[in-house]
Amino acid sequence: MRVLVTGATGYIGSHTVVELLERGHDVIGVDDFSASVPSVQGTIEQISGQPMTLVQLDLRHRDGVDALIGSVQPDALIHFAGRKFVGESVSDPIQYYGRNVTASINLAEACQRHGVDQIIFSSSCTVYGEATILPVSEANPIMPVSPYGRSKAMTESVLSDLAAAWDDLSVLALRYFNPIGAHPAGILGEVPIGEPNNLLPYVMQVARGERPELSVFGDDYPTPDGTCIRDYVHVVDIAKAHAIALDYTTRYRGFEAMNLGTGVGRSVLEVIRAARDVTARPIPYRIVERRPGDAARVYAQAKRASYHLDWEADPDLHRMIADHWRFERSLSSERRLAS
Numbered sequence: 001m002r003v004l005v006t007g008a009t010g011y012i013g014s015h016t017v018v019e020l021l022e023r024g025h026d027v028i029g030v031d032d033f034s035a036s037v038p039s040v041q042g043t044i045e046q047i048s049g050q051p052m053t054l055v056q057l058d059l060r061h062r063d064g065v066d067a068l069i070g071s072v073q074p075d076a077l078i079h080f081a082g083r084k085f086v087g088e089s090v091s092d093p094i095q096y097y098g099r100n101v102t103a104s105i106n107l108a109e110a111c112q113r114h115g116v117d118q119i120i121f122s123s124s125c126t127v128y129g130e131a132t133i134l135p136v137s138e139a140n141p142i143m144p145v146s147p148y149g150r151s152k153a154m155t156e157s158v159l160s161d162l163a164a165a166w167d168d169l170s171v172l173a174l175r176y177f178n179p180i181g182a183h184p185a186g187i188l189g190e191v192p193i194g195e196p197n198n199l200l201p202y203v204m205q206v207a208r209g210e211r212p213e214l215s216v217f218g219d220d221y222p223t224p225d226g227t228c229i230r231d232y233v234h235v236v237d238i239a240k241a242h243a244i245a246l247d248y249t250t251r252y253r254g255f256e257a258m259n260l261g262t263g264v265g266r267s268v269l270e271v272i273r274a275a276r277d278v279t280a281r282p283i284p285y286r287i288v289e290r291r292p293g294d295a296a297r298v299y300a301q302a303k304r305a306s307y308h309l310d311w312e313a314d315p316d317l318h319r320m321i322a323d324h325w326r327f328e329r330s331l332s333s334e335r336r337l338a339s
């Protein structure tokens with residue numbers, strides 16, 4: 001298939017492009033390089049042994065999006081591009097509605113105009129908000145509590161409404177839980193920009209000695225060790241789900257949402273212990289105040305993806321962290337400084 005991938009040089013996009021190229025698809029990537037670098041293209045091609053096309057475009061520009069989709073005429077769109085940090089979305093909501101919602105509407109409009117009838121969209125478990133029913137299934141209510149979560153829920157609504165109006169359209173919203181890890185080749189992974197917002201990139205920087213210690217936000221939650229529990233899932237498993245999902249969107253019509261997680265919750269202290277095992281570094285931490293808005297426990301029920309996509313994520317936390325660590329150690333100091 002000819003697949004247009006937005007956010008193709010970002011963390012999850014780049015791993016997915018590798019999977020698509022390895023399965024023989026023709027990939028046209030697009031990114032504005034606001035949170036990634038064009039040289040990722042070379043790394044993707046090195047791992048997969050296949051060429052890809054990469055276009056620079058800010059998807060908030062409606063005419064540019066229309067011209068791109070009109071000229072590429074893809075069979076399917078996989079849409080990753082956007083911003084992904086809850087805290088940043090609270091302080092800069094307009095950027096989130098622009099990059100996550102306006103850009104998605106531009107893409108949806110161009111897909112409709114040019115007859116691109118398969119769309120896979122990067123959604124997030126943040127659409128569920130502070131989930132009260134565990135494990136979190138797709139039947140949980142959609143009650144996002146941040147501009148980021150609302151930007152994902154709004155985009156799902158736009159795509160779902162379009163699928164209701166256009167019989168041929170197939171949309172699959174994949175709601176990721178907490179992607180971590182890196183490609184096992186050790187040269188492709190996440191390069192955090194500035195201070196990391198997520199736990200594992202932070203743990204890795206403490207392990208490398210770039211930061212003196214980790215702050216653990218609260219140890220008095222109603223969990224076995226008092227720290228927050230999340231569902232960490234290997235980025236390569238997430239990438240594989242997208243490649244498999246292309247078959248699904250070829251066969252089915254309408255809008256569907258599926259969780260992507262392992263179904264296993266891990267506490268912050270479990271992650272620190274596993275990271276100590278993998279890196280053989282001390283990783284000091286300090287317990288600090290809870291962060292407002294952090295739910296105690298969030299983990300997925302991913303039976304729908306298992307049933308429809310025949311997809312399951314490997315819950316081996318040590319393997320995820322080992323792959324992440326291998327990539328961290330391969331990162332050049334220039335790349336680190338550039339980010």
Ligand SMILES: NC(=O)c1ccc[n+]([C@@H]2O[C@H](COP(=O)([O-])OP(=O)(O)OC[C@H]3O[C@@H](n4cnc5c(N)ncnc54)[C@H](O)[C@@H]3O)[C@@H](O)[C@H]2O)c1
Binds near residue numbers: 031060081083099123
């Ligand atoms: N990583 C996670 O923890 C996580 C969890 C759930 C959902 N998601 C979603 O998955 C998607 C991919 O996440 P990621 O971790 O790869 O993020 P990322 O920041 O690594 O990649 C996003 C890419 O989109 C590009 N981009 C941003 N705005 C753009 C625009 N207007 N035009 C063109 N390109 C633009 C960035 O340059 C970047 O390369 C995002 O939509 C995110 O919300 C991520």
